[in-house]
Amino acid sequence: MFNLVLFGPPGSGKGTQSDKLVDQYGLIHLSTGNLLRKEIADQTALGLSAKSYIDSGKLVPDQVVIGMVDSFFEQHKGAKGFLFDGFPRTVAQAAALDELLVKKNTSISIVIALEVSEEELVKRLLKRGQTSGRSDDTDESVIRKRFAVYMQETSPVAAYYQQAGKFRSIAGEGTVEAIFTGICSQIAHAS
Ligand code: AP5
Ligand code: MG
Numbered sequence: 001m002f003n004l005v006l007f008g009p010p011g012s013g014k015g016t017q018s019d020k021l022v023d024q025y026g027l028i029h030l031s032t033g034n035l036l037r038k039e040i041a042d043q044t045a046l047g048l049s050a051k052s053y054i055d056s057g058k059l060v061p062d063q064v065v066i067g068m069v070d071s072f073f074e075q076h077k078g079a080k081g082f083l084f085d086g087f088p089r090t091v092a093q094a095a096a097l098d099e100l101l102v103k104k105n106t107s108i109s110i111v112i113a114l115e116v117s118e119e120e121l122v123k124r125l126l127k128r129g130q131t132s133g134r135s136d137d138t139d140e141s142v143i144r145k146r147f148a149v150y151m152q153e154t155s156p157v158a159a160y161y162q163q164a165g166k167f168r169s170i171a172g173e174g175t176v177e178a179i180f181t182g183i184c185s186q187i188a189h190a191s
Contacts, residue, residue: 001106002027002081002191005088006183007158008114010146011121011128012172013179017114018085020180025187028076031085032065035072037134055135057145059089059153066096073100081109089154094161110190111161112183114172118147 002025006014015031022029036054039047046064053060069087076082088094101107116124122143129137136142161167168190170182 001079001104001109003084003101003106003109004081004187005084005108005111005161006114007111007161007167008172009116009118009121009150009154010143011125012114012116013176014085014114016176017180017183018083020176021083021183024184025081025083027081027083028079029083029085030069030072030087032060032068032087032089033085035068036060036065039068055142057136057142057149059149062090062092062096065089065093066100069097070100073104088157091156091160094157108161108164108166110187111158111167112186113158113167113169114179115169116172120173121147 004021004025004027006018006021008014015034018029018031021027036047036050040051040054041047046068050060050064059065065087084097088097098107122140125137125143126140128134136146158167168186170179170186172179
């Protein structure tokens with residue numbers, strides 16, 4: 001299996017690039033943000049408990065997210081590989097993911113981080129907030145809170161994968177096509 005983690009702060013282009021990468025490499029897209037928003041739209045118990053965290057820009061508790069990923073794997077047993085988008089977001093999630101993948105006799109192949117300045121990120125998210133309907137995009141203070149949470153809780157995940165020799169980063173500013181080409185060339189070097 002080929003398992004890719006697309007890493008980076010809110011608005012760095014993980015979702016945009018994921019759409020192209022799943023087509024190119026035949027991977028299953030696992031976006032915990034998308035899964036959580038679907039739970040909220042379906043008004044499930046999980047969705048109701050996650051909503052207040054998302055609306056305030058905080059992380060949903062690890063146990064909830066890890067359980068959701070575990071059941072996603074159960075539903076996609078024949079996958080030839082996964083593209084993880086917005087997960088793992090804490091070191092505890094990264095360790096839990098390693099354990100889940102061991103059970104599937106596989107592991108993370110490579111982690112690619114998209115680097116974008118905070119000013120560009122805020123600009124992108126406020127612009128998307130005009131049309132996306134995402135509750136966490138419309139208020140600049142919630143966007144700033146998401147960045148603070150990223151710096152505190154998610155950025156240590158980079159070191160976790162650096163220690164494993166799996167971490168690469170590329171510039172996430174420029175055209176969507178140029179960034180996609182950069183990601184594909186990192187993948188080619190890794191495999
Ligand atoms: P999640 O849905 O994962 O959101 P995020 O990480 O905050 O990031 P975004 O989806 O906003 O950005 P993106 O990097 O995908 O960028 P995109 O391609 O959309 O998480 C939301 C919330 O759910 C979290 O805050 C948390 O509460 C909860 N959650 C999710 N996962 C969790 C987990 N594992 N643990 C705990 N809680 C979790 O692009 C952004 C915009 O920029 C778009 O409008 C796009 O068109 C534009 N754009 C993209 N590329 C470019 C470019 N090259 N140039 C110009 N504009 C561009
Ligand atoms: Mg996204």
